[in-house]
Amino acid sequence: MASASAAVGNRSVALTWFLRVLVVGYLVMIVALPTGLVAQNTFKDGLGGLRTALSDPDVVHSLLLTVRVAVMAVAINLVFGVGMSLLLVRYEFPGKRALSALIDLPLAVSPIVVGLALVLVYNPRYGFFGQPLSDRGIDIVFATPGIVMATCFVALPLIVREIVPVLEEMGDDQEQAARSLGANSRQTFLRVTLPGIRWAIVYGVVLSLARSLGEFGAVKIVAGKSIGDKETATLLVQREYQNFHQDVAYSVSFLLVVAAVLCLVVVAILRPSTSHHATPKVKQ
């Protein structure tokens, strides 16, 4: 904000106000008002709606499943995300650009397509891998692993795209210095690389957690028709809404909004410390 207002500092006051009203109006119409109405509907009967929802074992189960799936997906993406970022920034290999583009694919492809693709590969009856796996008693699609996979897929770029620019900006000078001082690869990674990208990691984790909690399309396909057992919070919202249980639908929606807002608040709190961390880098 500070730099933006400095950049437009010599514009006329009227124009500045006009732009402000325009932007704020746009945000209110498209984000704040609809989200606010969800909250309003949730608390229409005071806390009654929330209480009804949370006393339903299906709702509690779906919320727990959502949290579990999101945490697993984020954990998996964290490991692969850091690894892939290192690969993309620190190593040269044929097909690097293709890999980089592939990592962005989940951002471009509709989650529904992701779900369908996973079903094609892991379907127990005609899937590419599905049959041999189901012969060994491993279910992927229409079970929790499939939901985790779908969530991983859609959230993958978020962590990588946070870490890559930080790694690039950091350069490998510090890592070389660590090597020359006697550190092996593991020590160099833990003591130098990781602390250098820690804010990017935190930021990426929070973003992908928010994304994972809210994933609907891919999970919808992969979870199949089974009700209750494999139902995440977003799926439950849709089912309850279609069954005219609006109070439950709005209550769970509200909880999802709260979780997302919490994530964003965490990011907002971390942001200043990230930029504080980055300023000396620019100076050097």
Added chain:
Amino acid sequence: MSIEVKNLHKRFGDFVALDDVTVSLPTGQLTALLGPSGGGKSTLLRIIAGLDSADEGSVTIEGAEATHLPPQKRNVGFVFQHYAVFKHMTVAKNVAFGLEIRKRPKAEIAERVDELLKLVHLSQFAHRLPSQLSGGQRQRMALARALAVEPSVLLLDEPFGALDAKVRKELRDWLRRLHDEVHVTTVFVTHDQEEALEVADEIVVINEGRVEQVGTPDQLYDSPANPFVMGFLGEVTDLGGVALRPHDIEVSVEPGPDTSVSGTVTRLLRVGFEVRVTVTADDGSQVLVVLTRTHARALDLAEGTRVWLAPARGATTIVAGPGRAEPELTRA
């Protein structure tokens, strides 16, 4: 000999960075690798440190074969042009890094860090972050960090290149004094001939991936092996087919017995105590002569004055040939 480099070759794609380089760097000395940018000197230093690998050839450090050792096993200290400080660690932690990796006892680390910070005059900054230090302070910290592990050789890659002129000069003097105190075998890369002449015990001149000459600053300056070395170590001008330093030319306003070239003063440029005179010889060539202000005044030189030039007695001369490094110097 502390570092033996034999028949080193290194290519980056089509670019030949090092072409059959063989050089010995003596123990306990301060050696400069001097040459123009892109001449291969940094590559040589990085190969010695193990940060780059050679295509062919071998490196021996303190008698131990090191060609294929990873950098962390070579026991070399490396100082980077852009400091490469660990940004998230305090100054003290930066210096302690190598010792902590070696799992030395805490008390010993604290003592050594203290000692080193004193050596580089940064004791009062021990708990600051590197971002709160100036460039010169950061580089001194990087030096302390490299010295902490008691390396058998200390390698510095254009250590003062990113600093402004005044700090660079200070640090250069300081490095010389530090070396006299610590006596660790030190090799530093520079493209600044003044820096090399002032600081180094020995200079290795490297150009286009090859060693042009190895010697003490005096040897290099007084008896350069070829026009490149002569041109790189200082200004050179051409006097009747002989290359020599512009300040080694005698100027007189009347013909003498040793006169080799006569001409007319076409330009006079006063820079502080010296006067840079451009003489256009009768054959059309331009000769640069440097005189002191007093001398130029005594001769009453002005543009258009007829002058007779001769090499001074004892001047370093070399037959002017092709392959001069900085032809623009002779034109100046």
